Amino acid sequence: MTAFEMWSRLGSVMAGLMFVWAMFKDYFPPQLRSHVEAYARKAVDQVHPYVQIKFAEFAGERLERCETFTAIQNYLSGSASAKAKRLKAESVKDSKSLVLSMDENEEVVDEFEGVKLWWSSKPVLSQKPTFSLFSSAEDRRFYTLTFHWSHRELITGSYIEHVLEKGKAVAADNRQRKLFTNNPSSNWGHYKGTKWSHVLFKHPSTFDTLAMEPSKKKEIVNDLLRFQRAKEYYERIGKAWKRGYLLYGPPGTGKSTMIAAMANFLNYDVYDLELTTVKDNTELRKLLIDTSEKSIIVIEDIDCSLDLTGQRKTKKQEKEDDEEKADPVKKMMKGEEESKESKVTLSGLLNFIDGLWSACGGERIIVFTTNFVEKLDPALIRRGRMDKHIKMSYCCFESFKVLARNYLGVESHPLFARVRLLLKETEMTPADVADNLMPKLDDEDEDACLEGLVEALEKAKEDARKKSEEEAKAAAAEAEATAARAMAEEEAQQASSVEKQENGGRGCAKEVKENGVL
Numbered sequence: 057m058t059a060f061e062m063w064s065r066l067g068s069v070m071a072g073l074m075f076v077w078a079m080f081k082d083y084f085p086p087q088l089r090s091h092v093e094a095y096a097r098k099a100v101d102q103v104h105p106y107v108q109i110k111f112a113e114f115a116g117e118r119l120e121r122c123e124t125f126t127a128i129q130n131y132l133s134g135s136a137s138a139k140a141k142r143l144k145a146e147s148v149k150d151s152k153s154l155v156l157s158m159d160e161n162e163e164v165v166d167e168f169e170g171v172k173l174w175w176s177s178k179p180v181l182s183q184k185p186t187f188s189l190f191s192s193a194e195d196r197r198f199y200t201l202t203f204h205w206s207h208r209e210l211i212t213g214s215y216i217e218h219v220l221e222k223g224k225a226v227a228a229d230n231r232q233r234k235l236f237t238n239n240p241s242s243n244w245g246h247y248k249g250t251k252w253s254h255v256l257f258k259h260p261s262t263f264d265t266l267a268m269e270p271s272k273k274k275e276i277v278n279d280l281l282r283f284q285r286a287k288e289y290y291e292r293i294g295k296a297w298k299r300g301y302l303l304y305g306p307p308g309t310g311k312s313t314m315i316a317a318m319a320n321f322l323n324y325d326v327y328d329l330e331l332t333t334v335k336d337n338t339e340l341r342k343l344l345i346d347t348s349e350k351s352i353i354v355i356e357d358i359d360c361s362l363d364l365t366g367q368r369k370t371k372k373q374e375k376e377d378d379e380e381k382a383d384p385v386k387k388m389m390k391g392e393e394e395s396k397e398s399k400v401t402l403s404g405l406l407n408f409i410d411g412l413w414s415a416c417g418g419e420r421i422i423v424f425t426t427n428f429v430e431k432l433d434p435a436l437i438r439r440g441r442m443d444k445h446i447k448m449s450y451c452c453f454e455s456f457k458v459l460a461r462n463y464l465g466v467e468s469h470p471l472f473a474r475v476r477l478l479l480k481e482t483e484m485t486p487a488d489v490a491d492n493l494m495p496k497l498d499d500e501d502e503d504a505c506l507e508g509l510v511e512a513l514e515k516a517k518e519d520a521r522k523k524s525e526e527e528a529k530a531a532a533a534e535a536e537a538t539a540a541r542a543m544a545e546e547e548a549q550q551a552s553s554v555e556k557q558e559n560g561g562r563g564c565a566k567e568v569k570e571n572g573v574l
């Protein structure tokens with residue numbers, strides 16, 4: 057019998073005595089009663105100086121599984137699986153592997169800042185007969201934490217917080233990540249219809265497989281790491297714990313691939329927000345509130361999503377609006393069309409990014425992607441809103457080396473030198489390079505793939521040369537035409553001024569003649 061068990065038994069005896077006292081105490085005078093009770097409590101504390109806290113698995117009227125219980129279970133899954141002899145394997149919701157927890161009536165010892173404490177797991181069976189298929193609240197499990205009363209402050213103050221934090225971190229590492237997309241609001245609320253639908257996120261892209269200049273890649277990885285560890289920093293400076301990234305560049309340069317790599321690196325969920333299906337700013341805010349922490353919110357092709365390129369009306373739009381006001385039929389037709397369209401405005405989106413509501417929950421990254429950064433309103437992408445602007449460029453030699461390793465498993469090859477030269481002379485996206493590196497036939501080996509790439513690069517170079525020649529020719533022709541037009545205009549002007557002079561002279565002569573001076 058361990059010392060703790062011995063104390064426990066003694067404690068039970070004392071508890072029994074207290075029970076008997078409770079039954080007969082009314083036969084004693086009040087003064088004597090209070091003396092006896094005070095001494096008895098002291099004696100119990102001496103004999104059984106341990107405090108116990110119970111954590112139930114289910115709580116509330118609807119018997120929802122307690123987050124605290126799950127966090128403790130996750131925390132104990134580490135130490136329990138190492139120390140307990142009888143374990144229980146459970147599949148927990150959203151967890152990608154089985155969670156090992158100690159079996160019923162098992163006990164494990166934990167240590168915190170040099171203090172020993174005991175965790176035990178016990179089912180409490182209901183005394184009431186039940187006819188339900190589901191067990192009642194009473195026959196669910198409890199975790200019991202036992203510790204010496206002298207450590208009460210340490211345990212209730214910091215240990216429990218430490219357990220919950222660690223437990224949540226274990227759950228985050230173990231959880232299956234999800235890729236969400238927003239549902240149209242007409243589906244919200246019907247038959248458990250939610251604002252977001254999801255599938256499991258299983259994109260294989262990582263920063264190792266992402267083709268990018270190494271120094272740029274390192275900078276981004278460091279930035280993400282700094283962000284992830286900066287909870288206290290954001291609290292201290294009074295800023296919501298979130299960061300905005302703008303990824304811009306031509307199609308096929310790896311913007312979406314980069315988002316997947318970020319999510320895999322940070323172990324975050326991804327919320328792919330389709331702005332065109334969001335009816336208005338209120339809906340946008342509701343969607344934001346419904347996202348979880350540790351997530352990346354993505355708006356792809358932001359320049360195409362909505363007319364967010366500016367709030368000012370053009371002259372043409374102003375004229376159309378005036379015409380509509382005058383014609384009620386036109387106005388009605390436009391109203392019907394508009395009701396289907398999204399009414400999210402630039403200011404709504406700005407509020408989404410850094411308004412008050414954006415601070416409802418931390419650790420979130422917002423990513424915008426675009427092919428045409430120059431089309432965006434500067435307010436949308438100013439620093440502080442989109443903290444980091446990342447240009448995704450055409451394939452450089454370093455990026456090619458990553459792709460060659462990914463696709464062909466080669467680190468070096470005699471054709472690399474040729475590829476290096478060609479990549480300097482021509483622009484090809486990583487997507488096109490990757491496509492050329494993929495074997496098209498079963499028996500195509502790395503030599504054939506690299507030769508194919510060299511050919512494609514040479515062709516791209518030749519096409520670019522021809523195109524620039526044609527453009528130069530067209531520009532020269534345009535310049536010639538402009539010069540000819542300018543000359544013709546000048547000649548015409550000269551001719552008209554001569555004519556005017558002649559007409560002026562003739563008019564003068566006529567006038568003189570008429571006045572009879574001649």
Ligand SMILES: Nc1ncnc2c1ncn2[C@@H]1O[C@H](COP(=O)(O)OP(=O)(O)OP(=O)(O)O)[C@@H](O)[C@H]1O
Binds near residue numbers: 267305314487
């Ligand atoms: N930098 C890269 N590293 C690794 N693979 C890449 C990279 N860029 C492109 N690819 C490959 O090309 C495909 C297309 O890339 P991706 O969808 O990421 O481009 P994008 O920049 O998002 O294009 P778009 O602007 O059209 O959305 C990817 O599936 C990936 O296989």
Ligand SMILES: [Mg+2]
Binds near residue numbers: 312313356
């Ligand atoms: Mg993309």
